[in-house]
Amino acid sequence: MGDGTFRALDYAVIRLNPNVVVPSKYSDTSDVIVSTVGDASLSDVGCNHGATTGKNCGIIAKEDGIHLQNWALVWEGDSGGPVVVGERLVGLNIGMDFGIEPPTFYGSITPILADSNAKGSYGAGFTLVQ
Numbered sequence: 001m002g003d004g005t006f007r008a009l010d011y012a013v014i015r016l017n018p019n020v021v022v023p024s025k026y027s028d029t030s031d032v033i034v035s036t037v038g039d040a041s042l043s044d045v046g047c048n049h050g051a052t053t054g055k056n057c058g059i060i061a062k063e064d065g066i067h068l069q070n071w072a073l074v075w076e077g078d079s080g081g082p083v084v085v086g087e088r089l090v091g092l093n094i095g096m097d098f099g100i101e102p103p104t105f106y107g108s109i110t111p112i113l114a115d116s117n118a119k120g121s122y123g124a125g126f127t128l129v130q
Contacts, residue, residue, distance in 0.1 A: 009066055010094045011112045012080075013123035031055070033087050034128060039110050040083075040090035046070050047085075048093050048104065050078025060085075061102040066111045067094075069102035089128075 032049045040046055040060045046068065047057040058072030068083070068091050075096075083091040083106045091106035116123040 007066075009112055009115055010107050011092060011116075013116060013121070015122045032082065032084055034082065034084060034089045035087040037089045037109055037113070037126075037128065039108065040068055040085050040088075044085045044090075046072065046083045046090060046106070048072050048074055048078065048081055048083045048106070050074055050081040050093060052077035058102070058104065063108070066108050068106040068108055070104050070106075071102050072104050074104050 032047070032055070040063065042060055042063060044060045045057050046060045047055055049055050052075045053073055056072040056074065058070035060068055060070050062069040070083075072083075074081075074093055078093050079095065081093045082089055083093060089109055091108050092112065093104070094107050095105045096103050097105065113123075113126055116126065
């Protein structure tokens with residue numbers, strides 16, 4: 001990414017009590033369907049699903065191995081939301097930069113899951129709820 005940007009993974013794992021929280025789809029008002037997890041390629045259309053802005057899509061215009069960037073709209077409150085290509089989860093929304101490059105930043109899901117698995121803590125062994 002451009003000068004002044006970060007080069008680290010940016011994610012958090014929230015451990016939910018399975019006796020209180022039942023796994024479910026993303027939300028009742030979203031049409032997002034995630035059936036696989038994987039990588040995005042340049043020129044894929046990535047759609048983010050944020051709590052504030054809802055569904056917004058844009059072409060993946062930059063990728064550096066751990067981050068993706070596109071032109072989709074995001075705003076405060078959207079952080080942590082999924083970005084999908086078709087039905088494939090490819091990343092998590094981590095922010096926005098109003099520079100000259102594609103402004104929306106995502107953490108690529110493959111390195112995030114690899115890091116979580118390597119640490120062997122909460123989030124290790126992540127699988128999709130079907």
